[in-house]
Amino acid sequence: MTINELQNEIIEEFSFFENWMERYEHLIELGKSLPLIDLKNKTDDNIIKGCQSKVWMFAELKKNKLKFTADSDAIITKGIIALLIRVFSNQHPKDILDSEIDFIDRIGLKEHLSPSRANGMVSMIKQIKMYAIAFQTQLN
Amino acid sequence: MTINELQNEIIEEFSFFENWMERYEHLIELGKSLPLIDLKNKTDDNIIKGCQSKVWMFAELKKNKLKFTADSDAIITKGIIALLIRVFSNQHPKDILDSEIDFIDRIGLKEHLSPSRANGMVSMIKQIKMYAIAFQTQLN
Amino acid sequence: MIDVNKIRKDFPILRKKVNGQNLIYFDNAATSQKPSKVINSISEYYFNYNANIHRGVHFLSQEATDQYELSRKKIQKHFNISKLNEIIFTSGTTHGINIVASGYSSILRKGDEIIVSALEHHSNIVPWQMLCERTGSVLRVIPIKMEGSLDINAFHKILNGKTKLVVVNHVSNALGLINPIKDIIDMAHKFGSKVLIDGAQSAAHFKTDIQLLDIDFYVTSAHKLCGPTGVGFLYGKELLLNEIPPFQGGGEMISDVTFQKTTYADLPHKFEAGTPNISGGIAFGFALDYLNEIGLENIANYENELLKYCTNKLNEIDDIEIYGNSKNKIAVISFNVKGIHAYDIGSILDKLGIAVRTGQHCAQPIMDFYQIPGTVRVSFSFYNTKKEIDIFILGLEKAIKMLR
Amino acid sequence: MIDVNKIRKDFPILRKKVNGQNLIYFDNAATSQKPSKVINSISEYYFNYNANIHRGVHFLSQEATDQYELSRKKIQKHFNISKLNEIIFTSGTTHGINIVASGYSSILRKGDEIIVSALEHHSNIVPWQMLCERTGSVLRVIPIKMEGSLDINAFHKILNGKTKLVVVNHVSNALGLINPIKDIIDMAHKFGSKVLIDGAQSAAHFKTDIQLLDIDFYVTSAHKLCGPTGVGFLYGKELLLNEIPPFQGGGEMISDVTFQKTTYADLPHKFEAGTPNISGGIAFGFALDYLNEIGLENIANYENELLKYCTNKLNEIDDIEIYGNSKNKIAVISFNVKGIHAYDIGSILDKLGIAVRTGQHCAQPIMDFYQIPGTVRVSFSFYNTKKEIDIFILGLEKAIKMLR
Ligand SMILES: Cc1ncc(COP(=O)(O)O)c(C=O)c1O
């Protein structure tokens, strides 16, 4: 699926929830079921700076597509990571760079975009795009 | 006359004026008729710091009493000086130190007491008291 | 005593709804809310007598100057300061600390020592690290004991003739503990060291008598004590302030400027370069008025009740760990729930309209000490209520259930 | 065009009586008055979403952070700045200059040169003198010509390969002259020197395109442009800001703190230690909105009319000397009446409700140049009127009569 289709899928999925509690419960569920990151990639080098909770993110290129694995010590953050990975993992670097991300606002999680969250989600998206730039250069 | 009597005299004198213009005109007249300071005392050492207009002030002890002479490059300031000299000159240092000055407020010139005037009048009164302290010590 | 319902009327923000819930503001250690009186004093200034101060001969400038200088007098009275010119208006605690740290560059020699406590806010650590780097002085640290309080025996051991400055907060922002500053000051003075007290967290909660405590330097921020942002003050003993060079060059702080030579103005202007936060300075005075109307003793008593009440309730919840246990504490509780990240708890509480702080609270060394990534911190003010605490406890239980 | 009657309604202070007279405020170069919209944005912040910013996960903190950061974006747009992180919130122009002057301590070597103009405000002289003292660099001065404008030929002569920094104001506060900064910048860049532009007096009167002019460092204060006191900004090219060390240590400006080692945060936070003037920063954005609603071109045109009108009227009075004659001038007139001290004139005008500034205007070198103790300075804003100028002229004539 394309990034946009995945975004739409998530928006639809969240549209069934009636209030913030259901949304957050789902987010927490997603966080709990986030596949483990390979321990050897959970290094200080892979920590994303500027988040209140610790976030490790690793990327590798497989068949011209980017594969992300990540982890956090906070469960809500893990839920957010799960969503981001769902959208961005297994995509071509170029598509990642071209993408416009708007699902977060539309599923009622826009508070996570505020700079007062010490940029948690904003930093993650930035990091994902940095990886895309790096691997894109490698592909060319 | 004592300092207090002199203050009262000035208050009475100013009570005849009906508005600020008459008061200021009088002040300007006083400034114009301020006796000249001896040129040899109009030195940089005798400048009072912190006034917007330049103020020179000199004091000497004559028969146990302090005699002040002063000058300024601004005429309203000279008027103020004339009032201060009238009150403080020819007084015993101890009396100067013990005095409480309230006539300025009571003759409607209290704006000259504000720190925003860069302390013109406040600095002058401070300087007068400093002289009094110095000569008082000398007398003891 | 305190009539909290009456007091709450002074703070219109407390009637606000957040995420559909009544706002419960338990983030007072980060910044306090402001009473209408203080807020209105700012509008009043701008609507009625806004002007630049100190040099104008006109009426507005006079009025603004008089009001601004009146605030300096209120600070003098409130903190029992001997001379007006020992009070420097700053843009806040951080600025005040930096004035002293920068000034001490010209006083410290290689090998001199500065003692700082392990309980400090970053603002009271980093400037001293920078100073040590510039001067080759050595930074020594008063360690903390497991329950969070300073290890005073260890302090005695590191204090010595080379110690030039001891810097310590009156109250720790991360844990809320009140430090024994009287003992620290007396001991430091015996060794000829000066002491800087960071009053950012204490000034809103109890009165500090600067002369009685014989404090050498004192700093605080208005925004923590019902005043506006962007203003605070530095107190320094006249002799000491005269000893250190100005921090910034600019208007107001000079008496004579030529391209050959510039001479600095007297205190306090030497340290007050540029147009200050005039509205902020004036409103700071109104904030002190307000606190004094209520009475800091009343505030302390009431807040202490809230502290006890909430601590007891928290202790009833499983797996809660509170950091910093001491009788000498202001109404701040820093805690974690085992196995749950502080950020997660803060996020859920926010959805319930409850504002708490989560994270390191700009005090990373304390977090490193406990080997935790951060804590949830609730900090109370005299306008909070037991009922709000009840709702917070219910919210916390809900959050725990969701997050487990 | 400008509808001044409508605009005056935005400034309630203009309806004030002073000493029984209608206030005429001609001291705009010292600080401007503020429109209700700006004043209300401050109350609005405190009444509705006051919280400490950048680290809070709760709603109020988010709202405050968003609004504060929105102001940064407004500044970026207004001054055409390439990157958001090149904008540092300061407490004002003086603070901004000091950040750069302090930072350059680590860049300048003995014998390097800084060029400053003879037209500068003390805030743009003293920090460079202090810097030269610290580093052994040399301060060189662009002289002024008799009519008050900079001697650009002389500038060319002192500029050389050792010049590391040229600092000059866009508009002189004492005389109101607009300096040819484009030429100065281009010339300085040819020699590899950086340029700092002091925009304290210009930003309220015309638009400055920072990228177009290729400015290296730019500073200004909100209070001069309808914004609140205690806030301003420093712009610096990213590369240059990354080169200089932080000015103050504290919260926000670090990314990692241990007692062994502290690492600094990225721009802009590296230079934004401590809790900022949050309400001030937010209101700054509202002030820019307001100016843009009216339009800076409209403002410039209208103020220019006032300037011409008043200059002509003044020239009709005997014994008036105006300092700084140039076509490139904002609406500021600095003058003296022969044989009468500026202070005396200011005092009488004040009694008539007319606020002007008298004295050296924090620019002693200019006064020394003209060998005068000071001037009377009237400075206009777009809310002033020709009628006010008429009253001022009558007042001035009255003052002269009284003082002669
Ligand atoms: C040209 C110029 N530079 C600098 C300043 C200092 O600005 P502030 O006092 O806001 O720091 C001023 C203000 O008077 C000014 O006019």
Ligand SMILES: Cc1ncc(COP(=O)(O)O)c(C=O)c1O
């Ligand atoms: C103990 C302590 N010191 C210093 C500071 C810094 O104060 P400000 O951010 O107002 O400069 C704070 C504020 O959080 C604090 O709690």
